Amino acid sequence: MADTRYRYRSETLPIRIESGKLLTPADIGSQIHNMYFTAEGTLRTVWGPAPYVPNYGAGYPAYNEMHGIYHTTMWGGTRDVLLIQTGDEVWIFEGWTTGGGGITPWRVLIGPGASNPDQPAQIDSDRRPRFPAQFETTPAGVVIIPRGEGSRPYFYDGQAVLPLGYDHSPEPPEGWSKDAGYDHTAGTLATALDPTAAGPGIALDQIPRGRLGMISTDGVQVDDTTDTGRILEGTYRCSVQWIDRWGNLSPLSSPSGELRVTASHTAHDITAAGLLQFARVECQLPEVMWTGIPEGPTGTIGRVLCRTKDLKNSGTTKMFELPPNAGGGTQAFSTLPDNVTVSFPDNIPDSWLIREPDEPEAVVPFLLYKVAFGRGWAANFTDDPSRLQYTMPGRWGTFLKENRIYPDPSGGEITGMFTAPEGLLVFTESSTFLIVISYGGEGFQTNTLSRTAGCVAPSSLAALPDGRIIWLGQEGFYAYTPAEGGGSIGVISEPIERELRSINRARRLQATAAFDVKEAKYRCWVPHDASIQNNRCWEYDGEGWTRRTDTLAADVCTTKDHRNYMLAAGRATEAGPIARDGVWVLDHEVRSFAPASRPSRVVTSWLRGLRAAAQRGSPVTVYLWFREMSSGTLNVEVQRDWRSDVTQTASVFLHPQDDFPAFLGPTDAAAADYGGVDPDGDPLTWERRRPYWTRADIHVPSAEAFRLRITHTGDWEFIGMSFDEVPHPDSFRSAPK
Numbered sequence: 001m002a003d004t005r006y007r008y009r010s011e012t013l014p015i016r017i018e019s020g021k022l023l024t025p026a027d028i029g030s031q032i033h034n035m036y037f038t039a040e041g042t043l044r045t046v047w048g049p050a051p052y053v054p055n056y057g058a059g060y061p062a063y064n065e066m067h068g069i070y071h072t073t074m075w076g077g078t079r080d081v082l083l084i085q086t087g088d089e090v091w092i093f094e095g096w097t098t099g100g101g102g103i104t105p106w107r108v109l110i111g112p113g114a115s116n117p118d119q120p121a122q123i124d125s126d127r128r129p130r131f132p133a134q135f136e137t138t139p140a141g142v143v144i145i146p147r148g149e150g151s152r153p154y155f156y157d158g159q160a161v162l163p164l165g166y167d168h169s170p171e172p173p174e175g176w177s178k179d180a181g182y183d184h185t186a187g188t189l190a191t192a193l194d195p196t197a198a199g200p201g202i203a204l205d206q207i208p209r210g211r212l213g214m215i216s217t218d219g220v221q222v223d224d225t226t227d228t229g230r231i232l233e234g235t236y237r238c239s240v241q242w243i244d245r246w247g248n249l250s251p252l253s254s255p256s257g258e259l260r261v262t263a264s265h266t267a268h269d270i271t272a273a274g275l276l277q278f279a280r281v282e283c284q285l286p287e288v289m290w291t292g293i294p295e296g297p298t299g300t301i302g303r304v305l306c307r308t309k310d311l312k313n314s315g316t317t318k319m320f321e322l323p324p325n326a327g328g329g330t331q332a333f334s335t336l337p338d339n340v341t342v343s344f345p346d347n348i349p350d351s352w353l354i355r356e357p358d359e360p361e362a363v364v365p366f367l368l369y370k371v372a373f374g375r376g377w378a379a380n381f382t383d384d385p386s387r388l389q390y391t392m393p394g395r396w397g398t399f400l401k402e403n404r405i406y407p408d409p410s411g412g413e414i415t416g417m418f419t420a421p422e423g424l425l426v427f428t429e430s431s432t433f434l435i436v437i438s439y440g441g442e443g444f445q446t447n448t449l450s451r452t453a454g455c456v457a458p459s460s461l462a463a464l465p466d467g468r469i470i471w472l473g474q475e476g477f478y479a480y481t482p483a484e485g486g487g488s489i490g491v492i493s494e495p496i497e498r499e500l501r502s503i504n505r506a507r508r509l510q511a512t513a514a515f516d517v518k519e520a521k522y523r524c525w526v527p528h529d530a531s532i533q534n535n536r537c538w539e540y541d542g543e544g545w546t547r548r549t550d551t552l553a554a555d556v557c558t559t560k561d562h563r564n565y566m567l568a569a570g571r572a573t574e575a576g577p578i579a580r581d582g583v584w585v586l587d588h589e590v591r592s593f594a595p596a597s598r599p600s601r602v603v604t605s606w607l608r609g610l611r612a613a614a615q616r617g618s619p620v621t622v623y624l625w626f627r628e629m630s631s632g633t634l635n636v637e638v639q640r641d642w643r644s645d646v647t648q649t650a651s652v653f654l655h656p657q658d659d660f661p662a663f664l665g666p667t668d669a670a671a672a673d674y675g676g677v678d679p680d681g682d683p684l685t686w687e688r689r690r691p692y693w694t695r696a697d698i699h700v701p702s703a704e705a706f707r708l709r710i711t712h713t714g715d716w717e718f719i720g721m722s723f724d725e726v727p728h729p730d731s732f733r734s735a736p737k
Contacts, residue, residue: 010723018495063580067132094106121146143155170242174291236310252306261286301339377391458509476496511524626693628690
């Protein structure tokens with residue numbers, strides 16, 4: 001037996017994060033796969049997932065390939081909204097049901113007409129590399145951008161779903177005046193004077209009804225009587241603008257044809273009774289009628305009529321909004337507060353035209369949308385991927401022509417946006433910009449944060465509790481640390497840099513991430529190697545990285561309520577094995593769904609590698625600390641001297657052999673149905689699982705470095721490890737035969 005006085009025992013190594021570097025501290029592993037960090041400071045195997053809609057006896061919902069998932073609350077937290085895109089349809093969750101009688105917990109919100117959706121639409125669904133479906137919550141509802149080329153953005157307020165804004169302008173109206181057969185003037189209202197009476201006669205009130213036109217009072221002789229004024233010839237034009245239930249405005253229609261008002265003089269005549277009858281000139285002013293006013297698309301609740309002032313005499317060609325009636329003023333939301341009326345009698349004088357209309361652009365399909373500064377910000381337009389455009393305040397689908405920004409002077413495609421404390425972060429693949437309010441307080445300006453660090457996947461952006469924002473870039477994962485005037489950007493994935501080289505670069509734009517509140521981890525699913533799906537998840541807890549492969553997540557989100565579930569839309573494997581598409585609750589299990597067995601692994605760093613230059617050593621014993629979980633064994637494999645081949649394998653038990661635990665068996669599991677007692681009536685007690693240690697004898701003679709790979713297919717919990725070695729000083733470098 002070797003003399004223990006010459007043995008060296010390492011400190012206990014609580015391995016919790018991994019690094020791909022060759023020389024690292026011994027308490028950092030080379031790989032931590034399908035393990036998560038518990039509240040008690042241990043590593044336990046990932047469990048779950050559980051289907052969000054379990055099989056209650058009628059099977060699972062018939063999901064297609066998943067493309068997006070999002071959760072939010074509305075109406076002061078009283079309306080819970082869960083949205084997914086599956087295939088060419090966007091679904092909304094209606095609540096759990098038994099599924100019997102054809103009832104489904106999902107309703108088709110957007111999709112082809114054959115699926116009986118709330119909003120018929122054609123959405124592309126293919127396997128080409130694309131961003132996942134995008135969603136953004138506004139104070140009025142959710143903006144939905146389905147995954148697919150050229151898909152219209154939509155807006156859902158908890159009751160109705162419609163296209164966001166307007167993608168075309170109305171047709172112009174037609175005008176009718178007296179010249180065109182519309183005669184609606186004062187006409188015969190007059191003042192009667194009796195020349196035979198001693199007094200001035202009896203005055204009859206004159207009530208002018210028309211108000212259009214301009215009056216000249218330069219004095220003109222007509223039949224030896226001085227005219228008190230005349231109406232000048234004038235022309236007018238009119239445009240139409242739709243407004244929807246959320247206040248979004250359509251582009252203005254093109255102007256109507258010119259509507260002509262003819263010139264006229266004061267009317268005067270001698271009646272048969274010898275009375276001189278004349279009318280004040282303002283009584284001859286006409287009104288006009290605008291007809292053929294186009295109805296708007298579904299969701300339109302009003303139309304704004306805009307008219308010029310007298311084009312011949314006012315000196316301006318601008319359009320002005322028409323108030324709805326004589327008392328409407330500038331506070332009315334539209335000229336016609338309906339979507340039915342097709343004509344409007346225009347009796348509004350030019351002096352009442354004050355407000356110029358806003359002139360939005362037609363909404364062109366775009367791929368990205370965020371809320372910042374009380375506005376919506378859209379980017380990556382199909383006709384201009386480098387354009388960033390913001391909406392009017394509170395009008396989430398109204399984009400004015402002048403509100404355009406091009407952050408990247410070189411015209412790079414915008415690939416991501418995220419709201420930061422200082423403003424709006426905007427990314428291209430190779431650059432990062434910060435949009436802030438301009439120094440003058442009006443408009444916005446662009447600050448360049450980095451010309452080398454960009455974002456390749458918009459759905460990979462997420463925020464940590466400390467304020468840092470993390471995303472996937474060309475060289476790995478980056479973090480933005482906020483600071484007044486613009487924060488700093490740095491790479492945080494150096495430890496796993498080598499592993500990240502295996503990301504499928506053609507598919508990395510589909511990476512997706514969210515922050516898990518329960519575990520306080522950033523999780524990002526990426527496509528590794530030649531996979532066309534996101535088949536690996538990288539987790540970051542603010543200090544280091546781990547990995548997991550329990551689901552193929554096309555998109556993920558965290559519920560915005562007390563549950564703080566992390567939900568994944570994608571594929572999981574049931575015992576059988578059976579691959580199923582659907583919505584999954586990560587890190588949860590239900591009795592009706594048994595996940596397929598999957599391997600989990602803890603691989604140490606190259607132990608004693610930092611002492612390899614001093615002398616060799618012979619590791620002889622490994623001490624492993626676990627927590628009793630189940631019966632069975634796990635494997636301990638040994639690698640030596642920086643080689644990947646396994647030189648030795650040992651097995652250790654998953655429970656102590658000298659104090660056998662009382663595992664919960666099938667009979668005990670059924671006791672929960674008897675109110676906490678087993679079928680015999682004896683109390684069923686639950687004991688906290690105990691930690692224990694075990695040892696594995698290994699033989700790695702005269703090694704420079706060695707590494708352990710601890711693997712198991714099943715549930716286990718790792719606390720830490722240490723090892724004994726015997727020093728073997730020598731001068732040769734090759735391993736003994």
